[in-house]
Amino acid sequence: MTTTCFTAAPGVDVITTTAAIPALGSIAINAFVLHGSEPVLVDTGTVAGAPEFMTALESTIDPAALRWIWLTHTDFDHIGSLAALLQANPQLRVITSFLGVGIMGLSSAPLPMDRVHLINPGQSVTVGDRRLTAVRPPVFDNPITTGFLDDRSGILFSSDCFGALLPAVPEDAADLDTDELQAGQVRWTTIDSPWVHRVDRDTFGHSLDQMRAIEPTMVCSSHLPPAPGAMLDLFLESLAMTPAADPFVGPDHAALEAMLAGMAGAPA
Ligand SMILES: [Fe+2]
Numbered sequence: 001m002t003t004t005c006f007t008a009a010p011g012v013d014v015i016t017t018t019a020a021i022p023a024l025g026s027i028a029i030n031a032f033v034l035h036g037s038e039p040v041l042v043d044t045g046t047v048a049g050a051p052e053f054m055t056a057l058e059s060t061i062d063p064a065a066l067r068w069i070w071l072t073h074t075d076f077d078h079i080g081s082l083a084a085l086l087q088a089n090p091q092l093r094v095i096t097s098f099l100g101v102g103i104m105g106l107s108s109a110p111l112p113m114d115r116v117h118l119i120n121p122g123q124s125v126t127v128g129d130r131r132l133t134a135v136r137p138p139v140f141d142n143p144i145t146t147g148f149l150d151d152r153s154g155i156l157f158s159s160d161c162f163g164a165l166l167p168a169v170p171e172d173a174a175d176l177d178t179d180e181l182q183a184g185q186v187r188w189t190t191i192d193s194p195w196v197h198r199v200d201r202d203t204f205g206h207s208l209d210q211m212r213a214i215e216p217t218m219v220c221s222s223h224l225p226p227a228p229g230a231m232l233d234l235f236l237e238s239l240a241m242t243p244a245a246d247p248f249v250g251p252d253h254a255a256l257e258a259m260l261a262g263m264a265g266a267p268a
């Protein structure tokens with residue numbers, strides 16, 4: 001995995017780790033820094049890559065200057081440096097859902113109740129010079145999932161939604177081949193949200209229309225390079241394809257044994 005940091009929009013930086021998944025492609029694992037009078041960190045990187053994440057974070061902001069963490073959900077690719085950041089910075093508070101606090105309460109680092117701000121989809125929170133409105137994205141892998149719209153930049157932060165498995169991960173989603181992007185989004189969505197094959201198509205279509213109506217200036221997914229807002233229609237088209245797409249079936253034990261035997265027989 002490699003971790004880098006770059007600017008996605010004025011005042012918005014991306015800390016991105018590229019992970020290669022055998023046989024499936026590469027995927028971005030993104031966190032975001034929203035600079036302002038009360039700086040916000042959106043998610044905190046992977047558990048496995050915490051040292052690299054902290055180095056990249058420190059290249060764009062002094063972690064002591066952060067005031068908020070928006071925790072989109074509590075998967076291992078989002079909570080890597082959460083406990084360390086909270087411990088080091090007593091002024092830092094976490095915006096999450098009731099369920100987010102609940103599941104972290106089962107971890108080795110429960111969230112201090114006097115340092116959380118609970119939010120539900122549709123509700124807003126003012127963080128210094130910006131107002132963030134919670135959004136439930138149309139697909140997700142965890143019931144805690146809460147994305148948001150930033151009123152200052154107009155950017156939609158969509159958590160795992162709109163992620164894509166790609167041949168390679170550029171800095172701008174607009175540089176991707178459209179067919180590869182859509183195939184990668186469909187594949188990712190069938191893996192990350194396998195329930196999508198069971199949805200009522202009309203109800204699902206309505207949730208996609210709700211996303212379209214947001215008309216964001218950019219889409220910042222946790223698992224796709226930052227994208228111009230004009231690409232949202234393309235992304236929603238990808239999601240609309242997923243209920244009828246081939247369900248993902250992972251390698252089984254016979255496939256694992258074959259792979260291990262191949263590795264054992266491979267030249268050193
Ligand atoms: Fe997730």
Ligand SMILES: [Fe+2]
Pocket residue numbers: 075077078159160222223
């Ligand atoms: Fe994720």
